Amino acid sequence: MNSWIAFWNILKKDIRxxxxxxxxxxxxxxxxxxxxxxQLIGTPxxxxxxxxxxxxxxxxxxxxxxxxxxLAVTITFERRGRSFERLLIAxxxxxxxxxxxxxxxxxxxxxxxxxxxxxxxxxxxxxxxxWGVAIISILLMAVTSTLLGFAIAVSSKEVFEAQTxxxxxxxPMLFLSGLFLPIEKLPVFLRxxxxxxxxxxxxxxxxxxxxxxxxxxxxxxxxxxxxxGVLLFYFCQWNIKRKWIL
Amino acid sequence: xxxxxxxxxxxxxxxxTAVDGISFDIEQGEIFGFLGPNGAGKTTTINMLIxxxxxxxxxxxxxxxxxxxxxxxxxxxxxxxxxxxxxxDEMDGYDNLCFCASLYGMRKxxxxxxxxxxxxxxxxxxxxxxxxxxxxxxxRRKLTIxxxxxxxxxxxxxxxxxxxxxxxxxxxxxxxxxxxxxQGTTVFLTTHYIEDAQRICxxxxxxVNGKIVKSGTVEELMENAEKEHIIKxxxxxxxxxxxxxxxxxxxxxxxEAEEGxxxxxxxxxxxxxxxxxxxxxxxxxxxxxAKEMRPTLEDVFVKVTGIExxxxxxxxxxxxx
Ligand SMILES: Nc1ncnc2c1ncn2[C@@H]1O[C@H](COP(=O)(O)OP(=O)(O)OP(=O)(O)O)[C@@H](O)[C@H]1O
Ligand SMILES: [Mg+2]
Numbered sequence: 001m002n003s004w005i006a007f008w009n010i011l012k013k014d015i016r017x018x019x020x021x022x023x024x025x026x027x028x029x030x031x032x033x034x035x036x037x038x039q040l041i042g043t044p045x046x047x048x049x050x051x052x053x054x055x056x057x058x059x060x061x062x063x064x065x066x067x068x069x070x071l072a073v074t075i076t077f078e079r080r081g082r083s084f085e086r087l088l089i090a091x092x093x094x095x096x097x098x099x100x101x102x103x104x105x106x107x108x109x110x111x112x113x114x115x116x117x118x119x120x121x122x123x124x125x126x127x128x129x130x131w132g133v134a135i136i137s138i139l140l141m142a143v144t145s146t147l148l149g150f151a152i153a154v155s156s157k158e159v160f161e162a163q164t165x166x167x168x169x170x171x172p173m174l175f176l177s178g179l180f181l182p183i184e185k186l187p188v189f190l191r192x193x194x195x196x197x198x199x200x201x202x203x204x205x206x207x208x209x210x211x212x213x214x215x216x217x218x219x220x221x222x223x224x225x226x227x228x229g230v231l232l233f234y235f236c237q238w239n240i241k242r243k244w245i246l
Numbered sequence: 247x248x249x250x251x252x253x254x255x256x257x258x259x260x261x262x263t264a265v266d267g268i269s270f271d272i273e274q275g276e277i278f279g280f281l282g283p284n285g286a287g288k289t290t291t292i293n294m295l296i297x298x299x300x301x302x303x304x305x306x307x308x309x310x311x312x313x314x315x316x317x318x319x320x321x322x323x324x325x326x327x328x329x330x331x332x333x334x335d336e337m338d339g340y341d342n343l344c345f346c347a348s349l350y351g352m353r354k355x356x357x358x359x360x361x362x363x364x365x366x367x368x369x370x371x372x373x374x375x376x377x378x379x380x381x382x383x384x385x386r387r388k389l390t391i392x393x394x395x396x397x398x399x400x401x402x403x404x405x406x407x408x409x410x411x412x413x414x415x416x417x418x419x420x421x422x423x424x425x426x427x428x429q430g431t432t433v434f435l436t437t438h439y440i441e442d443a444q445r446i447c448x449x450x451x452x453x454v455n456g457k458i459v460k461s462g463t464v465e466e467l468m469e470n471a472e473k474e475h476i477i478k479x480x481x482x483x484x485x486x487x488x489x490x491x492x493x494x495x496x497x498x499x500x501x502e503a504e505e506g507x508x509x510x511x512x513x514x515x516x517x518x519x520x521x522x523x524x525x526x527x528x529x530x531x532x533x534x535x536a537k538e539m540r541p542t543l544e545d546v547f548v549k550v551t552g553i554e555x556x557x558x559x560x561x562x563x564x565x566x567x
Pocket of ligand 2: 288289290329405
């Protein structure tokens with residue numbers, strides 16, 4: 001019960017304070033939105049179906065940028081002002097603390113993920129989507145991307161540094177996770193890298209749900225994504241203890 | 247065993263030893279102070295007690311809890327005020343206090359009542375709706391202290407509560423700390439202001455280079471020093487010129503000359519002044535003033551640690567960002 005009060009208030013504070021902070025606006029909102037618009041508007045009118053084909057990639061990209069930039073902001077601002085120490089000395093478990101910190105970013109990422117859908121709804125027909133699978137994959141992509149962002153944030157001191165480090169990961173991931181280029185079109189030596197990235201599995205699931213062209217088995221993807229989530233969750237806690245409790 | 251009991255606590259960073267095997271106890275309801283220069287290991291010690299830093303060796307018991315094993319349990323009875331005022335810039339004073347209370351599981355109604363109470367008590371009522379980033383240094387310090395006690399901790403850790411703020415705010419903070427003590431809170435504070443330590447601490451430990459070099463109540467610390475009698479003389483002539491001769495003539499008392507016309511004479515016995523004055527008179531030197539000096543805690547500190555006190559403050563204020 002006590003942990004729940006702390007959890008809820010940390011989440012509420014993060015949403016209020018950081019969703020509209022400039023670094024989050026630029027990388028978490030403006031960037032994915034403009035990329036989305038560029039792709040949707042740039043698509044020739046002839047293939048309305050191809051708009052639908054773009055959706056999984058655009059949604060994956062929005063989630064990736066939305067979650068990682070929000071996470072970087074919530075962690076690094078508080079590390080710099082040292083208010084983060086308050087969370088470390090509060091009588092709440094590390095698990096509760098990490099869950100509270102990532103929830104704000106996950107909710108943000110999931111909301112941003114719906115923006116491409118919203119735009120596409122004006123341009124094309126969106127029937128026949130398997131919403132169950134779509135929502136599960138969106139959620140799992142948000143969780144794994146957030147935790148990946150967390151791992152990066154633990155290693156950086158400044159907000160801009162976290163955003164820069166994130167970009168080292170985010171941009172290659174755009175191309176390696178099958179967001180816009182199918183993995184089969186990647187050079188052979190890059191393909192193993194693709195299979196080490198959680199986003200690959202999430203986007204494949206989403207492709208299955210929206211285009212019915214999933215490449216891998218849904219259950220396999222699901223298992224791998226959950227595996228990534230659990231692993232990263234413990235890695236983050238271990239890393240915080242190692243790096244921030246000197 | 248006190249409410250805080252520390253034994254052989256040690257912290258090494260690589261091959262540098264920041265805290266070197268210290269032991270101390272804090273009794274329930276007292277104000278215990280760590281007094282020491284920059285880099286002595288004060289913050290490191292606090293951080294080990296509150297769970298922000300892992301000890302290399304040693305044991306810590308807080309209210310009977312082995313806090314190295316079960317830090318989260320110990321943290322629920324602690325309040326912490328860090329050496330920097332570390333609240334959330336984006337939020338106003340009131341929200342900051344309510345948020346901090348929520349971390350300790352306090353319910354909404356209770357949080358809000360307590361936050362209002364504290365804003366009032368700290369004289370920040372009118373600033374309650376202003377964002378923290380717009381607070382002055384002294385206001386920031388006060389709000390940070392308020393945030394540290396909002397959940398009524400049994401024991402409060404204060405790292406340099408009065409550094410870098412004006413005399414009046416420092417006085418207010420001292421009286422707030424004494425109020426807390428009256429309400430039964432145990433306080434552990436660090437400072438490098440000797441007056442702070444002397445005015446509010448029940449017991450003081452001098453810490454230098456990671457070691458406690460002396461500790462006790464103010465009376466205990468002063469005990470040896472008070473056995474010394476010191477008299478300050480103001481002459482009409484340069485005191486240095488006469489020093490050697492005077493010392494030869496009065497071997498039982500110690501004579502120290504300062505720049506200018508003052509000199510200090512000291513002795514374990516009470517000093518009979520008339521022979522001295524007569525001697526000086528014969529030499530054609532007049533004595534304008536003779537003043538008995540009561541030794542201060544400052545003198546004891548300088549004697550024990552070999553650190554000049556004024557140097558201690560200057561470095562600190564210049565050195566802080
Ligand atoms: N993370 C760290 N890594 C290496 N050395 C450290 C670390 N933290 C502190 N130290 C060293 O430990 C020593 C004690 O530092 P500490 O902050 O405890 O001093 P302090 O008594 O609080 O000083 P001040 O009055 O300046 O606050 C210093 O020499 C400092 O350089
Ligand atoms: Mg310090």
